Structures are given as structure tokens and as C-alpha cells.
Amino acid sequence: MDFTVLSLFPELMASFFEHGMISRGIEKELIAGHCINIRDFSTDRHNTVDDRPYGGGSGMVMKPEPLKAAILSAKKRAPESQVILMTPQGTAFNQKKAFELASNNEGLIFVCGRYEGIDERIYTTLVDEEISIGDYVMTGGELAAMVIIDSVARLIPGVLGSCESSKSDSFVDDRLEYAQYTRPEAFENSKVPDVLLSGNHEKIRLWREKSSLQRTFLKRPDLFEKTVLSAEEKTILMQWCQEIEALVRA
Numbered sequence: 001m002d003f004t005v006l007s008l009f010p011e012l013m014a015s016f017f018e019h020g021m022i023s024r025g026i027e028k029e030l031i032a033g034h035c036i037n038i039r040d041f042s043t044d045r046h047n048t049v050d051d052r053p054y055g056g057g058s059g060m061v062m063k064p065e066p067l068k069a070a071i072l073s074a075k076k077r078a079p080e081s082q083v084i085l086m087t088p089q090g091t092a093f094n095q096k097k098a099f100e101l102a103s104n105n106e107g108l109i110f111v112c113g114r115y116e117g118i119d120e121r122i123y124t125t126l127v128d129e130e131i132s133i134g135d136y137v138m139t140g141g142e143l144a145a146m147v148i149i150d151s152v153a154r155l156i157p158g159v160l161g162s163c164e165s166s167k168s169d170s171f172v173d174d175r176l177e178y179a180q181y182t183r184p185e186a187f188e189n190s191k192v193p194d195v196l197l198s199g200n201h202e203k204i205r206l207w208r209e210k211s212s213l214q215r216t217f218l219k220r221p222d223l224f225e226k227t228v229l230s231a232e233e234k235t236i237l238m239q240w241c242q243e244i245e246a247l248v249r250a
Helices: 010-017 020-027 064-077 095-102 120-126 142-153 201-219 221-225 231-249
Strands: 002-007 032-037 082-092 108-112 129-132
Touching: 002 010, 002 064, 002 142, 010 020, 010 032, 010 142, 020 032, 020 142, 032 064, 064 108, 064 120, 082 142, 095 142, 108 142, 129 142, 201 221, 201 231
Parallel strands: 002 032, 002 108, 082 108, 082 129
Antiparallel strands: none
């Protein structure tokens, strides 16, 4: 998977590509990370990349000429790459979209806007999709691009230390991930649940399934509306209701 970021501040992305999981994935040649400085494609001696908006108004707008040249330069490396504009006006990013983007073997090109945005003619002719990471506005798209790259890269086989890690993530099956524990066994008068120390894999699986359902019910009950409960999930939730009822009566 080839990730290319178009930015006016490439040093932000350079640091991102040099650390953690992303860096290890690049070292293993499972993913590639590139950053293109849009300013390198400016057409005047002042390296101008923005100008005042037609019709008046506050702020500046990114000029079309440098952006087009930068996108076409990125396309030379991977002609079939999908061009994504980071903007609060885009489709909301979620785990389903992460899986969809991870299946794009040709690569992803992220256009990170600044100022009041980019010239509309770039959006209508060169951008394949607009994506937002939330209903709020930031000063640029670089942080949003990092969020998406991190989320997508971990789904590429081999990038994570364990291929099972991403399968149990929250939202993969419209459920939140189960509670996690590690050493020490006892911490400030709180102990790890006995079942996790039992070595009984089936009991551990059922405990994790119950923990996942409890967390989803308490924190994100809206997720239950997206998928139908399985027979096992119904049984676990009914048993949990009975346990709560017994506590109330006690």
C-alpha cells in the first residue's frame, strides 16, 4: 500500500512516517510513505500557493496550478491511486471506510488543504473522494490524513505484530472491544477476573464476548441498531439481565 500526502508542511508528515507502527511497516516494505511539498510546484519566484477568493471574503484559497501539478506528480508513481481530499465537508470516516481503503492496492493520495480551502476546480476534476474525521474544523488536513493512514495501515497484513489484533478491534463487528488486563494480577485491591487465569479458552472466549456486549450496551447502544443479535449474543445478554435483576432484588 502506497500512502502519498500532499502538504504545505511536509515536515509534519516526515516525522509521522518515521515512528511506531508506520515506520515498522515501511521498513518491512509492506507500506510506503511519501510526502510532496505543494509549494515546490508554485509557478512564481515567491512560491505563492494561495490567493484572495473571488467575490470577496476573509482568508485565502489554495491556488489550482500548484495543487494540480502536485497531484499529477503523485499520480506518476501510482497512476491508479485514489485521490482523497481531507475536508470537514467529506464523508465521515469510520472502521468500515478503513477496511474499504485498505483494499485499495493501488495506493492513496491525500490532499491536505490549508487556509479557507482549495480552488473548487481541483475538487471537481482531480479529487476522487472527500473524507472528514469529524464535525469540527482544523487549520489543515495533515492531522486528519495521519488518522486515516494509521487506521488503514494497521489493516494491511503484517503491519501489526499479530494479524489477530485488528480482528478484535472495536467497531470491526459493530461491537466495542472487550476489557483488557495485564500484569500484575492484583493492582490496588483490584484483581484480574479469575476466568482469564483459568486457561480455559472457551470460557475466556465467552467472557470476552460478554464484556464486549456489556461495553457496547453501556457506551454505544446505537451500535446494536446496525446488526442483528446472534443467538449466542441474545443468550449472553439475557443472562446478564438476570444477574442484574438478582442484584436489584438482593
